[in-house]
Amino acid sequence: MFIFGKYLSILLKAQMQYRVSFLLxxxxxxxxxFSVFAGLYFLFEQFGQIKGWSFYEVGLCFAIIHMAFAISECFGRGFxxxxxxxxSxxxxxxxxxxxxxxxxxxxSKFEFTRIGRLLQSLTVLIIVLVHIEIDWTIAxxxxxxxxxxxGVFIFVGIFILAATLCFWTIQAIExxxxxxxxxxxIAQYPLDIYKKWVTRFFTFVIPFATTNYIPLNYLLGKTDSSDLFYVFIPLAGILFILPCLLIWHYGxxxxxxxxS
Amino acid sequence: MVIRVNGLAKSFKVAKRSSGLTEALKALFYRKHTIVQALQDISFSIEPGEIVGYIGPNGAGKSTTIKVMSGILVPDQGTCEIMGFTPWKNRANYVKNIGVVFGQRSQLWWDVPVIDSFELLKDIYKVSYHDYQENLTMLIDLLNLKDIIHTPVRQLSLGQRMRCEIAASLIHNPKILFLDEPTIGLDAVSKIAVRKFIQDYAKEKKVTVVLTTHDMSDIEALATRIILIGKGQLFYDGSVTTLRESYGSQKILTIDYQKSNVELDTSLQSLILSKTEERIILRVDTKTANVSKIIGQLSSQVELIDVSIEAEPIEDIIIKLYKEYQI
Known part of the structure; x- marks a missing residue:
């Protein structure tokens, strides 16, 4: 972890050599x-709600996924x-x-400019949290x-899988x-709005449901199961990284x- | 023995593709492969402190061997033991002991001052602060880095950068140094600086050095031993002196004499490379002809002013070897 910080600091120094470009x-x-979020807003303006989810509820989902994506793009850029x-x-x-x-x-690489995306998601998160009523508990x-x-672990896991492909072919990574x-x-909306197989795929293959739909229900008080189960559900998403690492080592x- | 390589073999699968759009489309689904034998049955061993020149024409398998020895590649066959390690097993523990310079690629962080790269390498290799300071002072001194160490790498000239690259690969005090074309693209002054450093450093720290190069003057200045490979096979392994003795029997004889119109007796047992009114340059094979006899013969015909005898450049000897082995 210490050495990770060292990599971070040298690359931040390098990035600061190009300040204007960084800011832009x-x-x-x-x-x-932000434009995507605006799109979301207009969508709900038109339809009011999607399968029982209100604009702010979906906004919460949106903010969380985009935060996770921004962080993983910043720190997982090497992959x-x-x-x-x-x-090379x-x-x-x-x-x-x-x-x-x-x-x-x-x-080997960090994408510090994703701080912009992170700030945007934080803004959305704050707006959303102001507008929905959640009975906050520590859990x-x-x-x-x-x-x-x-979410970060899942995205980085996918980056790792994509990177592993490079050992075989450099062109196919798109x-x-x-x-x-x-x-x-897909995961910026609650997953139950999609067809069954899509929901299943993003639950059991790439477990976005563990960062999004399942715990979201809990946050919003739409569930009645025991608390602890929902607190630990996102941890299942973290486990996704393990098979990815295994495949990486094979690569x-x-x-x-x-x-080659 | 610090390096022992035995029966190393490695082949690569290379995708074959003809030109043209239809062929390119076909290649999307089906590819023909050819097997390229990069190394076959390479064996040698190296004693501690030796500086070995590993040479051969392009595509001979030099880089592949270096990659196997530095633990990057796993060979198909054969064994390799370096300081008690098999390089491709237990990679992390092994590579602490080696330094690698790829002349064509940088290992420094491009946008930051050189010293920052050194410090990060210190942490990557877990070098203690004390060892690092001591080592760095020595490297700065020997490689004359004092004025460039605070400059971002991208602003350095190639020669300056190469000196930093070499320093970077020695931060962790390795016992073995692999140099893959360390003088490529350098000007004469930088080349000599790099060579001198490698020589002094190897002597002082008793490091074993394996270097590949296409510049035979590197070999001449540095190596005590040559390993020559071509088409993946080993052709020659021996000292530079032995190489000279067995292949460098030819001498270049330059003779200046008083201007004369006498037609020289050209029945000399040698090859005339050039001839003017006051100078003749000959190539003599010392196996079949006698240099002093030739000089004697000439001096009886004209008045000699100056005579010089030069050994054949090592470059020519190597070219001869390449030709002989058809590599």
Missing amino acids: LSFGQFFVP DSFSQLVA GDFDRLLVRPRSTVLQVLG KVITMMLMVVS VANIFTDGGRE VKHYRSTG
């Missing part, structure tokens, strides 16, 4: 999802842009250093934080965007035996 990009990152690392041969350099490849790839606060954490950008677009092994 962050500014842009603030407004891109997101991993194809460059392989294509710099991955070899990582292999001759005595640290885990996962740590080094994470540390609910923890759940909400875990929802974000769980496919992974279906699951990152696509996953984000590294393949790379080292083929060198």
